[in-house]
Amino acid sequence: MTNQTELPDIDAWQQFQDRLRSAGHRRLVVLEGDREASRGWLRAVLPGLSVAPGVWVGTDDASAIDGITAIHAKNARRWLGQDLSCVVWDGWQGNPPDGLAALAGTLSAGGLFFWLMPPLANWSGFEDPDYRRLGLDGMGDHPFLARLARVLGKDSSVMRVQPGNPSAPLPSGPKPVEPPFRPGTTSEQTSLVERIVKTGLGRRRRPLVITADRGRGKSAALGMAAARLVAEGRQQVVVTANEPAAVETLLRHAEPAVGEGRVRYLSVDDLLEQRPEAEVIMVDEAAAVPPYRLRQILLGWPRVVFATTVHGYEGAGRGFSVRFRGVLDNETPHWKQASLQAPIRWAESDPLEPLISRMFLLDAEAPELPEHASGGEPQVVIERWYPADASDPELQQSFGLLVDAHYRTTPSDLRQWMDDPAAVSWRATIDGVVVGVLWATVEGGLDEGLAHQVMLGQRRVRGHLLPQSLASHSGFADAARQRLLRVVRIAVNASARRQGVGRSLVRAAQGHAEAQGLDGLGTSFGGNPELVTFWQGCGLMPVRLGLSREASSGELPLQMLSGTSEPGRQLVENLRRRLARHWLMLVPDNWRDLNPRLLLQLTASLPGVESLNEDDRRDLLSFAHGYRGFDLTLPVLRNLSMSDGVAAWLMLNAEAELWARAVLQGWEWSQLRRDGLCLGREEGEARLRALLEKLLQNRPEL
Numbered sequence: 001m002t003n004q005t006e007l008p009d010i011d012a013w014q015q016f017q018d019r020l021r022s023a024g025h026r027r028l029v030v031l032e033g034d035r036e037a038s039r040g041w042l043r044a045v046l047p048g049l050s051v052a053p054g055v056w057v058g059t060d061d062a063s064a065i066d067g068i069t070a071i072h073a074k075n076a077r078r079w080l081g082q083d084l085s086c087v088v089w090d091g092w093q094g095n096p097p098d099g100l101a102a103l104a105g106t107l108s109a110g111g112l113f114f115w116l117m118p119p120l121a122n123w124s125g126f127e128d129p130d131y132r133r134l135g136l137d138g139m140g141d142h143p144f145l146a147r148l149a150r151v152l153g154k155d156s157s158v159m160r161v162q163p164g165n166p167s168a169p170l171p172s173g174p175k176p177v178e179p180p181f182r183p184g185t186t187s188e189q190t191s192l193v194e195r196i197v198k199t200g201l202g203r204r205r206r207p208l209v210i211t212a213d214r215g216r217g218k219s220a221a222l223g224m225a226a227a228r229l230v231a232e233g234r235q236q237v238v239v240t241a242n243e244p245a246a247v248e249t250l251l252r253h254a255e256p257a258v259g260e261g262r263v264r265y266l267s268v269d270d271l272l273e274q275r276p277e278a279e280v281i282m283v284d285e286a287a288a289v290p291p292y293r294l295r296q297i298l299l300g301w302p303r304v305v306f307a308t309t310v311h312g313y314e315g316a317g318r319g320f321s322v323r324f325r326g327v328l329d330n331e332t333p334h335w336k337q338a339s340l341q342a343p344i345r346w347a348e349s350d351p352l353e354p355l356i357s358r359m360f361l362l363d364a365e366a367p368e369l370p371e372h373a374s375g376g377e378p379q380v381v382i383e384r385w386y387p388a389d390a391s392d393p394e395l396q397q398s399f400g401l402l403v404d405a406h407y408r409t410t411p412s413d414l415r416q417w418m419d420d421p422a423a424v425s426w427r428a429t430i431d432g433v434v435v436g437v438l439w440a441t442v443e444g445g446l447d448e449g450l451a452h453q454v455m456l457g458q459r460r461v462r463g464h465l466l467p468q469s470l471a472s473h474s475g476f477a478d479a480a481r482q483r484l485l486r487v488v489r490i491a492v493n494a495s496a497r498r499q500g501v502g503r504s505l506v507r508a509a510q511g512h513a514e515a516q517g518l519d520g521l522g523t524s525f526g527g528n529p530e531l532v533t534f535w536q537g538c539g540l541m542p543v544r545l546g547l548s549r550e551a552s553s554g555e556l557p558l559q560m561l562s563g564t565s566e567p568g569r570q571l572v573e574n575l576r577r578r579l580a581r582h583w584l585m586l587v588p589d590n591w592r593d594l595n596p597r598l599l600l601q602l603t604a605s606l607p608g609v610e611s612l613n614e615d616d617r618r619d620l621l622s623f624a625h626g627y628r629g630f631d632l633t634l635p636v637l638r639n640l641s642m643s644d645g646v647a648a649w650l651m652l653n654a655e656a657e658l659w660a661r662a663v664l665q666g667w668e669w670s671q672l673r674r675d676g677l678c679l680g681r682e683e684g685e686a687r688l689r690a691l692l693e694k695l696l697q698n699r700p701e702l
């Protein structure tokens with residue numbers, strides 16, 4: 001036992017760290033209670049331990065300790081991919097969960113994660129400063145933090161130190177291990193290198209997709225394989241990623257080929273712009289690259305290897321597999337996948353990784369659906385559900401559904417879901433197994449003055465995504481005054497889709513909005529044709545399309561809304577009419593690359609603006625019958641696309657894509673030819689004339 005009025009037993013902590021290193025373990029140490037005492041304790045202990053390189057998140061105490069850098073929690077993710085010996089996380093300054101989880105992943109064997117917090121018993125009522133950022137402060141109870149405290153309290157690997165408590169136990173570590181743990185090549189990694197080399201030397205159009213948790217050695221494996229490929233005769237291997245930092249490890253392991261200039265890095269943008277001759281392209285951290293860019297790379301070079309981290313704190317990994325798989329199946333059905341299980345920088349018996357995973361449900365997966373035993377139609381039960389009160393297995397199943405189905409779901413989402421008092425959730429079960437979840441939140445209801453300022457763009461309000469965006473972008477202050485229920489997430493188990501479960505969940509939310517006297521039910525998501533069909537089927541209408549792509553999914557944010565009160569219905573109509581008025585001007589300037597089917601779908605959903613007059617009809621007939629040029633007729637063709645029912649009719653035709661690109665999006669003929677939509681101007685125009693003729697025959701009233 002140590003007497004805390006004296007100095008902490010630094011020798012004991014040194015031995016503890018040595019034992020951890022030799023076992024290949026890392027540990028969490030919670031410094032509970034008085035913040036000043038905890039900081040003093042660390043200032044005394046850290047100089048006696050191996051802490052470099054390390055980071056201290058939240059204060060500048062770090063400056064006094066060699067090898068430790070002071071950082072702000074919001075920059076924590078920048079340290080991903082580094083090897084740290086020590087992290088000090090000052091929870092008194094706030095606990096953004098994504099940063100915390102990410103930093104825990106940077107520790108190597110022997111690494112210590114010190115977390116300064118109140119005693120575990122008080123976490124539920126702890127006023128975490130990070131909640132202020134989210135507008136969730138002052139809510140009293142925090143079920144998310146309470147759950148974390150429960151998880152930590154039950155884990156025997158967690159060291160709990162109460163500086164100032166004289167009966168604190170000495171640290172006790174794993175037994176000495178012989179031979180001691182050493183990071184190095186695993187047999188799994190060696191076989192992966194062989195597979196990458198095989199892909200790089202093999203037949204065209206057989207891409208390899210590597211997914212693994214962080215720190216499994218996939219970047220290093222890519223590097224080793226790149227060097228081998230060059231040694232075996234490949235002239236040029238290009239490695240790419242969104243950020244050069246993502247390929248540092250790769251390039252380090254690819255010497256000497258990098259020095260010889262035969263393995264080189266290009267950013268994704270430069271790669272697609274410069275289109276270098278390369279026999280092999282390697283994309284690292286592929287989940288950070290939007291799917292449409294990945295597709296361009298896939299189709300642009302003969303041999304491509306994609307690698308990405310699948311781990312909850314990056315959020316994107318699982319969604320990457322879900323979405324990109326569709327592209328691969330379509331474009332290169334002979335694609336292969338590979339994975340790495342064993343960690344490189346710590347031993348498989350390390351307790352920290354599974355602890356962080358339990359804390360933030362990083363390995364939550366959608367439950368398997370049992371075979372329906374009783375015969376007949378399965379009974380779907382829809383009910384209100386409260387994640388804050390759920391048991392861990394229930395939470396795991398439901399969160400797992402969201403993680404599996406969405407492009408980016410991170411530990412912060414779990415916190416928001418559990419702790420946001422405005423959140424309302426439903427779940428769908430079949431035979432007691434969760435098959436669907438819907439998470440919504442009440443937004444808006446701002447007072448007149450604030451709503452007006454939001455509309456003018458003078459103020460931004462957190463926690464009100466839909467009203468904020470509709471008021472400031474679409475210009476209706478009413479959108480911020482009304483109270484809207486926004487569906488944050490909805491997911492249905494892949495094997496229970498297209499059976500009406502999603503629609504029933506939305507219907508439950510709609511019923512709630514009506515019963516609570518809210519004005520509408522809305523949603524905001526990365527637009528794609530299937531989801532628009534789904535939401536339209538639930539009665540929501542498109543009201544806004546964003547001007548820039550979401551960084552996470554590479555898609556344009558689309559907002560859809562249905563009114564559940566008279567003013568709500570009026571708002572939807574106003575928003576739609578205004579969008580329709582500007583649509584034809586907005587499309588070629590902002591949405592040239594939007595999926596043409598989605599564009600027609602959105603066009604079809606908007607109210608018609610201006611009917612055609614006799615002059616327009618004459619121009620259309622002249623174009624259809626071949627006398628009048630396309631460029632001269634373009635303004636009328638655009639207006640025609642907005643006439644009642646025309647876009648919906650076009651969607652049923654094989655030439656729909658050509659029409660959307662040429663007429664609405666204003667593509668040049670050369671670009672249309674490159675994309676395989678026509679053989680050139682003459683042939684393209686002829687097809688558009690024929691399509692118009694068919695339309696005029698079908699719709700003589702136009």
Ligand SMILES: CC(=O)SCCNC(=O)CCNC(=O)[C@H](O)C(C)(C)COP(=O)(O)OP(=O)(O)OC[C@H]1O[C@@H](n2cnc3c(N)ncnc32)[C@H](O)[C@@H]1OP(=O)(O)O
Nearest residue numbers: 405489490491492497498499500501502503525530533534
């Ligand atoms: C804010 C957000 O969360 S947006 C993101 C939505 N979630 C996701 O993308 C996660 C992955 N997808 C899913 O979990 C599901 O596909 C959901 C939630 C979108 C739909 O759930 P489901 O239970 O399959 O929908 P449901 O069976 O009720 O479909 C109702 C109608 O929507 C339309 N629809 C649903 N899915 C599709 C689809 N993939 N393609 C075309 N139409 C579709 C159809 O018109 C369908 O009616 P039908 O089957 O009679 O033709």
Ligand SMILES: Nc1ncnc2c1ncn2[C@@H]1O[C@H](COP(=O)(O)OP(=O)(O)OP(=O)(O)O)[C@@H](O)[C@H]1O
Nearest residue numbers: 081184185214215216217218219220221249309344
């Ligand atoms: N065979 C090896 N020998 C020595 N060090 C290795 C080996 N493989 C990987 N490493 C080191 O282990 C660490 C993690 O490896 P790497 O970055 O390749 O993993 P990763 O799976 O790509 O993880 P991340 O998602 O963090 O990039 C790096 O510091 C790397 O240099």
